[in-house]
Amino acid sequence: MNMEMINYKDDGQFCSGHVACAGCAEALALRVIMNAVGQDAIGVVAPSCSAVILGGHPMSSVKIPFIHGTLESAAASASGVKRALVAQGKPDTTVLCLAGDGGTYDIGLQSLSSAAERNEDILYVCFDNEGYMNTGGQKSSSTPLNATTGSTPTGKSTRKKNLIEILAAHRIPYIATTSPSHLNDMAAKIKKAKTIRGTKVIIVLIPCLPGWGVADNAAVKTARLAVESGVFPLFEVEGGLTYTMTKATKTQPINDYLSLQKRYRHLNDEQIAQIQQDVDEDWQRLTTRAIEADV
Amino acid sequence: MDDMQRSTLWTDALSENRLTGTWRNETPDYRNLPSPCLGACPVSGRIADWIGKVEKKDYRGAWETLVDNNPFPAIAGRICHHPCETACNRAQLDETVSICALERFVGDTALSEGWAFPAPPANAPAQSVAIIGSGPAGLSAAYQLRRAGVGVTIYESQDQLGGLMRYGIPAYRLEKSILDGEIARIIDMGVTVKLNTEITGAAGLQELRVRHDAVYLATGASRPKPLPGVDYDQPWVQDSADFLAATNAGQDCTLGAHVLVIGGGSAAMDVARTARRLGRKVTVLALEPEAMLPAQRAEVIEATEEGIEFVTGAMMQSAEPGTDGLRIRCTRVDFKRGTTRGAFNITPVEDSEFTLTADAIIPSIGQDADLSRWQDLLAGDGPVLKADASWHTGLDGVFTGGDVASMDRFVTQAIGMGKEAARSILVYIAPDVGAADAPADDPEAGFSVINTAYHPLAERNKPQNADVTARLGNFKEVQQSLDQSQAMTEASRCFSCGTCTYCDNCYFYCPDMAITKLDGGGYEIKSDYCKGCGLCVAECPTGAIRMQEDL
Ligand SMILES: Cc1cc2nc3c(=O)[nH]c(=O)nc-3n(C[C@H](O)[C@H](O)[C@H](O)COP(=O)(O)OP(=O)(O)OC[C@H]3O[C@@H](n4cnc5c(N)ncnc54)[C@H](O)[C@@H]3O)c2cc1C
Ligand SMILES: Cc1ncc(C[n+]2csc(CCOP(=O)(O)OP(=O)(O)O)c2C)c(N)n1
Ligand code: SF4
Ligand code: SF4
Ligand code: SF4
Ligand SMILES: [Mg+2]
Numbered sequence: 001m002n003m004e005m006i007n008y009k010d011d012g013q014f015c016s017g018h019v020a021c022a023g024c025a026e027a028l029a030l031r032v033i034m035n036a037v038g039q040d041a042i043g044v045v046a047p048s049c050s051a052v053i054l055g056g057h058p059m060s061s062v063k064i065p066f067i068h069g070t071l072e073s074a075a076a077s078a079s080g081v082k083r084a085l086v087a088q089g090k091p092d093t094t095v096l097c098l099a100g101d102g103g104t105y106d107i108g109l110q111s112l113s114s115a116a117e118r119n120e121d122i123l124y125v126c127f128d129n130e131g132y133m134n135t136g137g138q139k140s141s142s143t144p145l146n147a148t149t150g151s152t153p154t155g156k157s158t159r160k161k162n163l164i165e166i167l168a169a170h171r172i173p174y175i176a177t178t179s180p181s182h183l184n185d186m187a188a189k190i191k192k193a194k195t196i197r198g199t200k201v202i203i204v205l206i207p208c209l210p211g212w213g214v215a216d217n218a219a220v221k222t223a224r225l226a227v228e229s230g231v232f233p234l235f236e237v238e239g240g241l242t243y244t245m246t247k248a249t250k251t252q253p254i255n256d257y258l259s260l261q262k263r264y265r266h267l268n269d270e271q272i273a274q275i276q277q278d279v280d281e282d283w284q285r286l287t288t289r290a291i292e293a294d295v
Numbered sequence: 296m297d298d299m300q301r302s303t304l305w306t307d308a309l310s311e312n313r314l315t316g317t318w319r320n321e322t323p324d325y326r327n328l329p330s331p332c333l334g335a336c337p338v339s340g341r342i343a344d345w346i347g348k349v350e351k352k353d354y355r356g357a358w359e360t361l362v363d364n365n366p367f368p369a370i371a372g373r374i375c376h377h378p379c380e381t382a383c384n385r386a387q388l389d390e391t392v393s394i395c396a397l398e399r400f401v402g403d404t405a406l407s408e409g410w411a412f413p414a415p416p417a418n419a420p421a422q423s424v425a426i427i428g429s430g431p432a433g434l435s436a437a438y439q440l441r442r443a444g445v446g447v448t449i450y451e452s453q454d455q456l457g458g459l460m461r462y463g464i465p466a467y468r469l470e471k472s473i474l475d476g477e478i479a480r481i482i483d484m485g486v487t488v489k490l491n492t493e494i495t496g497a498a499g500l501q502e503l504r505v506r507h508d509a510v511y512l513a514t515g516a517s518r519p520k521p522l523p524g525v526d527y528d529q530p531w532v533q534d535s536a537d538f539l540a541a542t543n544a545g546q547d548c549t550l551g552a553h554v555l556v557i558g559g560g561s562a563a564m565d566v567a568r569t570a571r572r573l574g575r576k577v578t579v580l581a582l583e584p585e586a587m588l589p590a591q592r593a594e595v596i597e598a599t600e601e602g603i604e605f606v607t608g609a610m611m612q613s614a615e616p617g618t619d620g621l622r623i624r625c626t627r628v629d630f631k632r633g634t635t636r637g638a639f640n641i642t643p644v645e646d647s648e649f650t651l652t653a654d655a656i657i658p659s660i661g662q663d664a665d666l667s668r669w670q671d672l673l674a675g676d677g678p679v680l681k682a683d684a685s686w687h688t689g690l691d692g693v694f695t696g697g698d699v700a701s702m703d704r705f706v707t708q709a710i711g712m713g714k715e716a717a718r719s720i721l722v723y724i725a726p727d728v729g730a731a732d733a734p735a736d737d738p739e740a741g742f743s744v745i746n747t748a749y750h751p752l753a754e755r756n757k758p759q760n761a762d763v764t765a766r767l768g769n770f771k772e773v774q775q776s777l778d779q780s781q782a783m784t785e786a787s788r789c790f791s792c793g794t795c796t797y798c799d800n801c802y803f804y805c806p807d808m809a810i811t812k813l814d815g816g817g818y819e820i821k822s823d824y825c826k827g828c829g830l831c832v833a834e835c836p837t838g839a840i841r842m843q844e845d846l
Contacts, residue, residue, distance in 0.1 A: 001350075001796055002787045003749040003836060006803040016808045016824035017310035022318060023828030027806035058307035065306075181748075183803060217829030220804060224748055 008187035010035050018061035020053045025180040025219035026127050026206045027053055032183050033096075033125060033204075034062055036190035041094040042081055043067065046074035046108060048100035049134045049208075050127055064096075071107045074099045075115040078122040086121075094194055097124045101142035102132040105161050112201075116170040119198040123190075126201065129208040130160070137211045145278070146271050147263045149211070155266060159278070163203065164237060171240035172199040178234060179205045181224030185234060185246055205232045213262020225257035230283040235290060243290040250283055311824075315807060319827030321842040323801070323820055328740040328793030328838060332394060335382035337703070337711040338365040342379060342394055343794040349397060350786035358405045361398065362412070365710050366438040366481055367431065369406055369473045372399025373774065374464055375707045376591070384792050387742045390755040392789045393777070399758075400782040406476045412442070412484050420446035422724045425507040427494050430458020431706045432513035432697025434481055435713025436720070441484040443721055448507070449486060452493035456482070458515050459698075460706060462540040463562070465569050466770040497671040500693070508724045509692045511716055512673075512680070513709070516698035518665045522557060522658035524613065531614075531621060535566045535659035548573045551654025555580055555623060557611060558659035559588040564595065566659045567603050572770060577603045578653060580623075582641055583630050584608040597773065600763045606651065610641065614656060623651040636702065637661075664699040678702065685719035686712065694720055740793025744838030749800075756785040795839035801831035 013034040020027035026049050043066035045051045051068055055061045069077040078097035085093045099108055104126040115122060131149045132138040139149040139156055142163070146155040167175050174196050178186040186204070193200040207214050207222035214222050226232035230250035237243050254276050258264040267275075332342045341360055348357035361368045375395055383391040423446035426433045434456070437447045455461055456478050460469065482488060494500060494514075503510050519534040521527065527534060533550060535558070542548060552575060556567040559581030567577045579598070581588055585607040588595055599605070608630060614623045627647035631640040666675045673688050673695075674681040680700045682688050688695050696712035698704050703712075759775045760766075766773055777785060795817075802810045802818060809825035810818050829842050 001749065001789070001791055001798070001836060002751060002753065003798065006799060008803075010803075010808070012808075014808065015309045015311050016821065017313035017315055018807070019310075019313070019315070020806060022807075022826035023830050024806050028804065028830070031806065031808065055306075055310050059310045059312060060306040060308075061310035063309070216827075217833040220830060220834055221748075 004184065006183050008032060008035060008183065011038070013038065013063050015061045015063070017059070018053045018055060020049070021209050021216075023209055023216040023219055024049075024053070025223060026050060026129070026204075028180045028183075028220070029127065029186065029204050029206065030054075030062075032180075032186045033190050034064075036187045037064075037094055037096050037123070037194065039064065040092065041096050042085070043096045043098065044069050044074055044078040044081060045097075046099035046103035047071045047134075048098070048103055048127065049129070050098045050100065052134055054098075071099075071103045073111045074103055074108050075112040075120070075122065075124060078124065079115045079118070079120040082121050091121075095122045097122050099124070099126055100133070101126060101128040101130060102140045104128075105142045105163050106140050109166075113166075113170065116167060116172045116199045116201070119172060121197050122199060123193050124199065124201045125190075126163075126203045127206045128203050129206040129211060131208065131211050133208045133211040137208075145275065146267060147212075148266065149263070155271075167201050168237050168240040170199070172201065173197070173239060174200040175237040175240075176202045176235070176246075177205070177232065178202060179223045179227050179232060181220050181227055182234060182247070189236070189246075207261075211263070213265070214260055218260055222257065222260045225252060225260065228252040229254045229257045230279050231257055233283065233286055235286065243286065245287060245290045248287070248290075254279055314823045315826050316809075316821070316823045319822075319825055320845050321827040321829065322822065322825060322845055323827075323829070323831050323840050324843040325795065325818060325840050326737065327795060328737050328744075328841075330792035330794070331382040331384055331739050331741060332379035332392075332792070334739055335378040337378070337705065337707040338371075338714060339711065340364045340398075343789065343791045345401065346392070346394070346397060346786050346789040347791055347794065347796065349401060349782060350789070352783070354401060354404045355408075355410065357401045358410060361401055362405075364714060365707070366412070366435065367402070367477045367706075367710060368398045369402025369477055370431075370460060370469060371707050371710070372396065372402045373469050373473070373772075374460075376705050384740075384742045384745055384790055385750075385788060388747055388750060389752050393756055393758065393785050396756070396758040396777050397782055397785055400777050400779075402477070403473075403776055406473065412438075412480055415441055415484055416444040420444055422446060422508040423448060424509045424511060424720055424724070425450060425503040426511045426513065427500075427503070428458060428513040428515055428697070428699075429453075429456040429488075430513060430515045430697055430709060431460060432515075432709035432713040432716075433458070433511065434478060435710040436511045436513065436696070436717040437486050437713075438481045438484070439714050439717030440720060441481070441486055443717075445721070445724070447486045448489060450489045450492045450494055450503070452491065454490050456488065456490070459517070462543050463536070463565070464706075465539065465543060465565050467568065467572065467766065467773050468565070470772050496668040500669065500672060504690075504692060509694065509720045511713075511720060512669070512688070512693060512695045512699065513697040513713065514665070514699045516662045516664035516704065518663045519658070520661045520663055522611075522660055524611075525656070525658055531616065531655045533655065533657050535562055535657050536662060538566055538657050539569065542569050542573065548575070550575065550657075551620065552576060553578070553620065553653045553655075555621075555651060555653035555656045556659055557581075557656060558661070559583050559590060559607070560659070560661065561590045561594060562661070563659040564590045564598050566657050568598055568601060570657070571598075571601050571603055572767060574768070578606060578651065579603060580606045580609060580611060580625065580651070582608070582610055582628055582639070587630065587632065597760065601767060609649075610643065611656075612648075617652075620652050620654045621656065623653060623656070625649055625651055662698075666699075685722075686716040687719060687723075692723060694723075740838040744835075744841070745790050745792060746834060746836050749836035750788075750790055753784070753788050755788065756781040791837040791839075793838050796837055798836060800834045800836060801840055804830050804834040806830065
């Protein structure tokens with residue numbers, strides 16, 4: 001067989017017994033991230049699925065301490081934790097901040113923007129499941145065009161917010177996207193971010209099983225098709241200006257990606273064509289910015 | 296601070312106290328399943344296994360796996376009709392894996408390295424089996440019996456071993472040195488060989504039955520089917536079997552300059568291409584329209600490349616010697632395939648007569664098994680000998696297989712039948728050996744269980760043919776072998792259907808850390824935590840793990 005082997009090391013930093021849905025890609029991503037971040041770290045988590053998965057008192061699924069902050073202020077809390085660590089003479093301890101897309105694109109955006117503007121030394125990971133999912137599935141500004149959610153029952157009428165461009169405008173040292181279909185890429189990006197001082201933001205696409213209407217065993221497949229169809233390109237932005245594609249090819253039309261998800265079940269041909277056109281244009285814009293560096 | 300102290304400072308307990316296994320109603324089950332190629336393979340060779348070894352450059356291991364079921368990988372790698380490739384899952388992604396060419400690569404490596412079969416137990420065998428006929432069926436049975444320590448004597452009417460592999464299949468498809476090498480390896484295991492020893496009939500068979508503990512009768516099917524209306528005594532008529540036996544033995548061809556071969560099957564192609572190599576102009580006359588010729592497509596194409604002419608959808612009516620050669624009167628026919636194998640209906644097309652000229656004709660319309668000589672002892676079943684599922688004929692201790700007992704007339708079919716019969720013979724002569732394990736009725740690892748995301752498109756390494764100009768005028772092999780690097784990349788195209796490759800995907804894709812890697816290799820599901828999501832199964836590249844409902 002001609003395949004890339006998964007090669008990160010699982011040191012047991014993320015534990016069995018957590019309460020993520022069966023087959024949840026966010027738990028899968030947490031497994032990679034917690035092991036890549038390692039033991040010398042303190043976490044802050046915004047209310048979100050990840051807060052639930054990490055575990056309410058008295059049980060924790062991770063071996064580093066986590067502060068459960070508010071939805072508005074995760075990045076601010078993380079900034080404070082980091083400054084306290086520096087004051088204690090522990091500047092090398094990683095501060096990991098986890099939040100959902102609701103807590104990042106919407107409710108926590110101003111505190112993230114402020115932290116980014118100050119270039120706080122935090123590693124901020126956004127689990128982007130394109131909606132407010134642990135509260136039952138409402139739309140966020142990350143929900144894509146035409147996707148149904150509990151609060152957009154006939155499909156969202158506007159596009160997904162381009163958070164990367166917003167963050168890039170802050171000229172922070174590192175922004176990246178990654179996907180639970182590409183675990184080596186995810187581990188590598190977390191490790192790379194850990195070595196950089198300043199604000200790092202990594203956006204992880206999380207196909208939400210109940211929220212998107214995806215089968216229990218299909219989160220990885222859905223995420224993979226998102227990458228391969230160019231819906232969710234894998235890339236890095238360094239210093240806000242240097243774009244690098246980490247997967248430089250787009251090999252699939254969007255149809256298979258859409259058809260795995262109930263939230264797109266109502267689409268007509270015209271709407272599909274519209275989405276395809278948007279994806280193609282975005283891809284074109286992105287890749288012309290990027291230096292091709294396929295890994 | 297150690298791990299535990301650090302964690303207990305800020306939390307009471309880890310989530311491992313919560314047993315999420317109670318959520319589950321299906322559990323993953325590791326189980327290697329048969330690949331479709333294996334299901335189609337007449338010798339049931341564990342293809343995914345040995346190709347995996349080729350990929351790891353373990354050629355010796357690959358060969359050992361191969362010869363477990365088939366002592367002739369270099370032969371099969373050349374002339375097997377390779378139903379495995381038709382069944383190969385990879386054909387549904389891009390193109391089939393070149394299984395046959397890989398088998399040849401391994402078989403040739405073994406011959407050039409001089410690998411031998413392990414010597415059977417040194418002590419003199421307690422039992423012996425007589426094998427009548429040294430074609431692939433007889434030799435395969437001899438090999439399997441000898442491996443088990445049983446004494447074997449082969450009785451062969453010809454002066455050399457091999458059956459149709461030697462006297463039928465021409466050297467440009469199967470070089471004699473390859474045939475000799477793979478047969479010698481079997482004989483070297485201590486097989487007694489009686490050449491030029493024809494067992495002529497029931498009495499001879501009885502005598503062997505008394506002298507040995509069991510008899511395996513594998514005399515093949517070599518009696519030519521006569522073409523009605525042809526006088527075989529004419530000097531310008533030669534039957535295909537005689538023609539091929541003579542030319543394969545290196546004898547001169549006495550036929551005239553232009554040969555008409557009658558028949559459209561594989562044997563007819565062999566006759567035509569042999570005659571062509573002997574400098575003859577060759578025309579093939581067949582009842583079937585071109586697209587329905589029973590020969591394999593590649594053979595027809597190669598014959599055409601070599602300058603052989605085809606007259607198809609037509610029938611010979613008569614042949615008479617004229618002033619310059621034969622005048623062969625023909626008519627066009629309307630050909631309809633029948634419902635059973637080989638059956639057909641033809642209707643001559645009115646006013647479609649035409650005449651061909653030639654110097655000789657070689658009818659090549661198939662061969663029958665000669666059952667008459669055994670008829671006092673053995674029952675027939677239509678055109679073949681009767682046998683039960685264990686290849687027993689009904690005459691105590693006499694087993695059969697190959698062309699004489701089956702219409703599946705291919706070398707590897709004969710090898711497979713020989714292997715099965717050897718197993719039955721062992722059970723018969725030494726009942727404590729025990730019958731073969733009943734095949735597990737596991738489902739096949741079909742295309743739907745392969746995760747093709749892990750198998751990027753990759754062009755097939757097809758065996759190449761020698762240039763047409765280099766083929767004529769000699770009997771050098773047409774099909775070339777893969778070189779080592781082609782073999783490696785071809786082996787890596789195999790999906791390994793149903794066979795775990797220890798890639799660790801299942802382990803890494805579990806969101807619940809519910810899979811343990813075992814020290815000695817392999818994996819185990821932690822039933823305390825597995826939620827039954829099926830991600831491990833979905834992300835398995837090979838289909839070696841499946842969900843089973845919890846009962
Ligand atoms: C021209 C030709 C080309 C072919 N090409 C292919 C091919 O490319 N691929 C493929 O898979 N198959 C091919 N076949 C079919 C294949 O050769 C046969 O199916 C296969 O050889 C059958 O094996 P067997 O052991 O049953 O019989 P055989 O190979 O026929 O061997 C029988 C042996 O028994 C001996 N024998 C017979 N009677 C007696 C007796 N009374 N006493 C002692 N010995 C006896 C014979 O001399 C012979 O050696 C071809 C057949 C022909 C005719
Ligand atoms: C200010 C505020 N509004 C509402 C909530 C309730 N709430 C908790 S989590 C959540 C959804 C968060 O969505 P997202 O950040 O996308 O995370 P997900 O649940 O999708 O992982 C909401 C609305 C809150 N905690 N704070
Ligand atoms: S891919 Fe390999 S194991 Fe699967 S059917 Fe083809 S040859 Fe057999
Ligand atoms: S991925 Fe893990 S939890 Fe899901 S079925 Fe497999 S072992 Fe169980
Ligand atoms: S995922 Fe890999 S290691 Fe797991 S069963 Fe399949 S082939 Fe074996
Ligand atoms: Mg969300």
